[in-house]
Amino acid sequence: MKPGDLVQVDRVALPSFVTENRSDLAVIIKPHYSSVGVEYVLKPLDSGGQIVCSPCDFKIISASK
Numbered sequence: 732m733k734p735g736d737l738v739q740v741d742r743v744a745l746p747s748f749v750t751e752n753r754s755d756l757a758v759i760i761k762p763h764y765s766s767v768g769v770e771y772v773l774k775p776l777d778s779g780g781q782i783v784c785s786p787c788d789f790k791i792i793s794a795s796k
Contacts, residue, residue: 732771732786734759735795740773741788756792757782 736759757773763783764770770783 732759732762732791733795734761736791737793737795738773738789739792740775740782740784757789 738757738759740755740757742755755775756777757775760772760774760781762769763772767785770785771789773782773784773789774780775782
């Protein structure tokens with residue numbers, strides 16, 4: 732997993748304001764290291780915000796080169 736990968740986020744992991752009438756596709760922006768391990772900052776394709784998710788909350792659709 733690296734920046735630029737297209738991912739599909741599990742809707743359970745998304746906050747409610749992101750799930751309403753929006754896609755669950757996002758792009759990995761950068762890794763985020765925390766006390767629970769590595770998480771990733773994602774930018775949803777239909778939203779101006781960013782979310783932080785664990786790797787178990789999404790799957791890679793298309794890997795960047």
